[in-house]
């Protein structure tokens with residue numbers, strides 16, 4: 192198992208009317224770790240504790256082996272994304288990013304210029320570099336916020352709802368950028384309401400509901416990848432499910448689809464049992480599709 196880079200140990204944060212915790216979980220180096228939960232469940236509290244903006248809490252949080260409470264300002268190796276309004280920023284994109292790079296402690300002028308140029312081009316804002324950021328669309332502003340998160344080329348990148356305000360094309364582009372960051376060995380920690388958009392990149396999940404930890408662990412243990420909606424034309428769904436259950440494969444009736452079943456295979460090869468049944472009984476397969484992943488599905492699975 193890879194090195195633990197962030198650890199929450201008996202973490203509790205008390206607000207007047209809401210409590211987050213006790214929470215115990217680890218994030219490993221190089222992991223793409225999603226923090227999921229319904230609105231108001233405590234995801235941002237967890238992220239804000241990781242980035243050090245919440246530093247009064249009970250329990251212990253470590254970042255790269257150091258106690259976060261006494262080292263909450265040490266963010267040289269950490270980038271943070273949250274959608275920003277920029278309504279008070281008159282500067283051009285270029286000038287603003289160079290200033291932020293300076294403030295962030297990038298000392299080499301050459302590196303600063305190269306890094307800002309590279310990121311502006313990566314996020315396809317080069318032709319807008321002389322324009323004032325406050326005139327940008329929401330989607331463009333989000334791309335600027337992503338650039339800021341990546342400016343220091345940090346090993347750990349924390350992202351609060353990175354897909355928000357982006358159109359379909361940019362969601363796909365961001366997916367490809369995250370994929371590349373993952374290949375480079377970066378640790379990505381993100382929250383999202385639209386679980387499906389980055390699901391195939393996730394290595395691990397932490398799920399919170401009403402401040403309580405429901406699950407933290409590897410994505411492969413959740414088995415969401417192997418959940419399918421199956422409809423067999425003219426087939427008797429009851430006898431198909433009896434056959435699959437005899438092979439220890441769980442299935443339930445799909446209430447949204449006539450004659451449909453939701454099948455949860457334990458391993459990929461078990462899909463062959465379904466095909467075996469169809470071939471034996473000479474039945475055509477009408478629908479065989481992965482169940483779209485949403486919060487309810489995740490909570491049900493964990």
Ligand SMILES: Nc1ncnc2c1ncn2[C@@H]1O[C@H](COP(=O)(O)OP(=O)(O)OP(=O)(O)O)[C@@H](O)[C@H]1O
Pocket residue numbers: 206207208209228229230231232233234235236237
């Ligand atoms: N600064 C604060 N003062 C008081 N209560 C707070 C504060 N920050 C968070 N809370 C409480 O913690 C709860 C969880 O907040 P949090 O922002 O972590 O939710 P979330 O899961 O990120 O929600 P969303 O998905 O809507 O962003 C809030 O509903 C609120 O009750």
